[in-house]
Structures are given as structure tokens and as C-alpha cells.
Amino acid sequence: MPSLSEKIKDYLRERLPESAFRVWIRPLRLEEEGSRVRLVFPNTFSKEWVEENYGRLLAEALECLAPEKEAEWVVEEETPAPVQLALPYEPARVLGRRLSPRFTFEEFVVGDCNRLAYRVCRRVVEDPRGQIVYLTAESGLGKSHLSQALGHALLKEKEGLRLCYLTARDFTTRLMQALRGGQMEEFKERLWRGCDVLVLDEIHQIPPRDFTQGELALALDHLYEEEKAVVFTSLRRPHELSHLDSSLRSRLSAGVIVRINPPDYETRKNIIRRKAARQGYRLPEEVVEFLARRLRGDIRRIESAVVGLIARASLLREPVTLQLARELVAEIAPPEGPDRTEIIIQAVCRAFHIDPEELRSSSRKKRISEPRQVAMFFLRKFTSKSLAAIGERFNRDHATVVYALQAVERKLVSSDRFRYRLEYLEKELRESLRLEEDLEDRPEGPEETPGAALSGR
Numbered sequence: 001m002p003s004l005s006e007k008i009k010d011y012l013r014e015r016l017p018e019s020a021f022r023v024w025i026r027p028l029r030l031e032e033e034g035s036r037v038r039l040v041f042p043n044t045f046s047k048e049w050v051e052e053n054y055g056r057l058l059a060e061a062l063e064c065l066a067p068e069k070e071a072e073w074v075v076e077e078e079t080p081a082p083v084q085l086a087l088p089y090e091p092a093r094v095l096g097r098r099l100s101p102r103f104t105f106e107e108f109v110v111g112d113c114n115r116l117a118y119r120v121c122r123r124v125v126e127d128p129r130g131q132i133v134y135l136t137a138e139s140g141l142g143k144s145h146l147s148q149a150l151g152h153a154l155l156k157e158k159e160g161l162r163l164c165y166l167t168a169r170d171f172t173t174r175l176m177q178a179l180r181g182g183q184m185e186e187f188k189e190r191l192w193r194g195c196d197v198l199v200l201d202e203i204h205q206i207p208p209r210d211f212t213q214g215e216l217a218l219a220l221d222h223l224y225e226e227e228k229a230v231v232f233t234s235l236r237r238p239h240e241l242s243h244l245d246s247s248l249r250s251r252l253s254a255g256v257i258v259r260i261n262p263p264d265y266e267t268r269k270n271i272i273r274r275k276a277a278r279q280g281y282r283l284p285e286e287v288v289e290f291l292a293r294r295l296r297g298d299i300r301r302i303e304s305a306v307v308g309l310i311a312r313a314s315l316l317r318e319p320v321t322l323q324l325a326r327e328l329v330a331e332i333a334p335p336e337g338p339d340r341t342e343i344i345i346q347a348v349c350r351a352f353h354i355d356p357e358e359l360r361s362s363s364r365k366k367r368i369s370e371p372r373q374v375a376m377f378f379l380r381k382f383t384s385k386s387l388a389a390i391g392e393r394f395n396r397d398h399a400t401v402v403y404a405l406q407a408v409e410r411k412l413v414s415s416d417r418f419r420y421r422l423e424y425l426e427k428e429l430r431e432s433l434r435l436e437e438d439l440e441d442r443p444e445g446p447e448e449t450p451g452a453a454l455s456g457r
């Protein structure tokens with residue numbers, strides 16, 4: 001009979017990409033001690049990484065397979081401590097989400113690809129009054145890092161300043177909760193008068209719903225009127241957010257719009273050195289150069305490779321060598337065969353435990369229709385396929401896809417469980433899709449689309 005450790009690892013193996021499982025979960029030891037289960041990580045950074053990236057899945061596995069046990073996360077052997085960043089301000093001055101202590105200006109590597117965005121954010125810290133900034137970039141290029149760094153610096157440098165940091169989804173959820181609970185005035189009070197600077201992360205995720213968009217437009221009018229600073233981050237530029245009302249799009253375009261580009265070779269090398277230094281390591285220059293040549297685009301992926309490499313060397317008790325780096329890169333190299341659509345469909349089917357063929361069936365049972373809607377949602381999000389082409393993949397028409405996208409958006413707001421599940425799936429998909437990204441560099445250098453003068457509207 002498999003032990004609890006084996007069962008939990010099997011549970012995770014089924015749901016994680018093979019390389020993530022191998023590097024992060026396989027070295028984990030699970031020890032049962034009466035009513036407790038100790039999760040023993042080989043070192044601090046692997047514990048932190050698993051907590052941050054797979055914590056929810058691990059908690060889900062424990063709840064399913066050992067609901068009566070209390071879990072304890074411990075570290076077997078301490079590696080050089082990562083630089084601890086003390087927060088020099090009162091956390092209560094942050095409304096909304098907690099800022100990540102890692103996301104500071106000091107930890108942000110500046111290069112040609114992001115210098116303009118960095119400077120614009122620094123300017124907001126110098127004089128936040130009336131500043132409106134819209135940061136746009138593909139996933140993993142530092143939008144959240146930079147917007148949170150700006151938040152940290154403002155809180156540190158401007159005494160008494162209150163910051164509200166929300167994702168677009170948080171905004172929508174809070175708005176809906178306030179509406180249901182008859183607390184709209186309190187909601188407005190907190191957002192409109194309770195903060196001096198509003199950071200709205202992932203604004204492209206504002207749902208295509210009149211009410212939410214209307215309330216956001218009203219909030220922005222008020223904040224702009226009061227000359228408060230507002231910072232947006234988004235995967236897309238305002239004019240590309242076609243699901244938004246034109247009046248909201250125009251408000252989003254009211255300030256300076258800055259694009260962050262994928263990191264160039266020199267910046268990638270600096271990022272690799274910095275990420276390794278954070279773990280207390282200095283990588284050999286040939287390893288830095290090799291990784292910088294092979295890993296382009298998404299910085300999350302570069303970071304993950306550096307941390308994975310160091311974790312691997314530490315587990316094997318070997319120094320980091322070019323050979324080890326080659327092995328790691330070979331593992332995360334583009335998979336053979338399947339295209340984005342297939343990767344997405346396979347991942348959704350795995351997560352919902354159904355067969356891909358069932359998605360194409362005419363069944364309207366929830367067990368099938370819900371994952372079908374989720375697959376449509378992610379195909380829309382991660383591919384350039386038209387609504388009609390997405391529908392065709394499931395023997396459905398364009399209107400069914402529109403309905404499915406709306407149904408998923410509604411459920412993301414109304415059900416925490418569903419949202420967690422999709423957030424997890426999205427994380428997994430981002431990881432898998434990054435693997436089959438084109439390794440060629442995209443055009444480099446800063447690009448700015450000024451909506452207005454830096455401080456003006």
C-alpha cells in the first residue's frame with residue numbers, strides 16, 4: 001500500500017509539469033508523526049518557492065489525502081540566507097493586497113528594456129501628485145515588481161501616505177461584495193478617500209460588465225479630480241482592451257503609457273547574477289552567459305531556472321557547473337509536438353479529470369460543460385484564435401464561446417473555489433506555455449506611447 005508521502009507526491013505529479021515536479025517536489029520529504037505531517041524541504045529557498053508557487057496545491061493534496069493531519073513546513077538544512085528586506089513602514093498603510101517584500105527598486109535590474117518605465121515610476125515617488133501611469137508588458141516582464149517597488153518607496157519616503165494596491169479581480173470582487181452587503185458607501189470611502197495612491201494591477205482583467213466598469217470610471221474620476229496618483233499595469237495597451245467601454249479606455253489613457261520590453265542579453269545577464277546573489281550564490285560567468293543566451297523573454301522563467309539550478313546543485317552537493325546548467329536547460333527546452341491549443345486542452349482535462357474527446361461531445365452536463373468553458377476561456381486568453389475558431393475546436397459556434405467567456409468571468413467573481421482552481425491552472429499553463437515560446441529575441445529597446453505629459457492628463 002503506498003505511503004502517505006507517495007500518495008501526496010503522486011497527487012502533485014499528476015498536476016504539475018514534469019520539470020517542476022522533479023526539481024521542487026521530488027526532493028521533499030514527508031514524515032508522519034502522530035497527528036502531524038512534517039514537510040521537510042532541503043533548504044529555505046525550495047521551501048519558499050514551493051510555498052509561493054505550489055502551496056495551494058500542496059494544501060489541497062493534504063486536505064484530500066490526510067485531512068486529519070496538521071502540516072508543518074520545515075527546512076532540513078539552511079543555505080546562505082537570502083537578503084532579508086525589512087519593511088521600513090507601517091504595513092497598515094497599505095489597503096488591499098500586501099506588497100511582496102521582494103519587489104523593491106533595489107531588486108529591480110534596470111536595462112534598456114525597462115529603463116523608461118523605471119524612471120517614470122521613480123518620478124511618481126518623487127512627486128506623486130496627479131501622476132497617472134500605465135505600465136504595459138507581456139507576462140513576467142516586471143509590471144507587478146515595478147508597481148510594487150513604487151509602492152514600497154512611496155510608503156518609505158512619504159510619511160503618512162496611504163496606498164491602495166489591488167488587482168482588477170480584487171476590485172471586482174470587493175465591489176460585488178459591497179454591493180451585495182449594502183456597503184457601497186464604505187467601499188467608496190475606502191477607495192476614494194482612504195488612499196493617496198491607487199495601484200491597480202492587471203487592469204486587463206476588468207470584466208466586460210457595465211456596472212464594474214462604470215464604478216471604476218467613477219472612482220478614477222474622483223481620484224484624478226483630487227490629484228491622487230494612479231498606476232495601472234496591464235498585458236495590453238488601453239486601446240487594445242476592446243471589452244472595455246470607450247469612456248473607461250479613455251480614462252486609462254489619461255496619463256503616461258510606458259511599455260516594458262523583454263530583456264536584452266546584457267540585462268538578462270544582470271538579472272541572472274542578481275537572482276543568484278539573492279540566494280547567496282555567485283554563478284560562474286560561463287554559466288551566466290549560457291543561461292542568458294538560452295533563456296529569453298519571461299523573467300519569471302529565467303528566475304525559476306536560476307533558482308532551480310542552485311537548488312539542484314545544493315541537493316547534489318555539487319558546485320554549479322556549465323554541465324548542470326545544460327541539463328537544466330535541456331529539461332525546460334521546448335517540448336516536441338503539441339501546439340498551444342493542445343497544451344491548454346490537455347492541462348484543462350487533467351485538472352478536471354476528463355477526456356479531451358468529452359470536450360467535443362454534445363454533453364451539457366456540468367462535469368463536461370464547465371471544463372469546456374474553462375478551456376475556451378484559456379484559449380481566448382493564451383492564443384490569438386478567433387472566437388469562431390475556438391468554437392470550432394469544440395463543435396460550437398461563436399455565440400457559445402461568448403457565453404462561455406462570460407460564464408467563466410461571472411464564476412470567477414462569485415466562487416472563491418473556482419477562482420483558486422483557475423488561478424492555479426493559469427499558473428501551470430503559463431509555465432507549460434513558456435516552454436514552447438520562441439527562443440528568438442523580440443525587438444529590443446524602450447518604446448513609449450505617451451498619452452499625455454508625465455504629470456498631466
Ligand SMILES: Nc1ncnc2c1ncn2[C@@H]1O[C@H](COP(=O)(O)OP(=O)(O)OP(=O)(O)O)[C@@H](O)[C@H]1O
Pocket residue numbers: 103107108109110114137138139140141142143144145146235271274299300303
Ligand atoms: N527587471 C527585473 N529585475 C529583477 N527581477 C525582475 C525584473 N523584472 C521582472 N522580474 C522578476 O520576474 C518575476 C515576474 O515579474 P512580475 O510578477 O513583476 O511580472 P508581471 O509583468 O507582473 O507578470 P504577469 O503579467 O504574469 O503578472 C518576478 O519574480 C520579478 O521579481
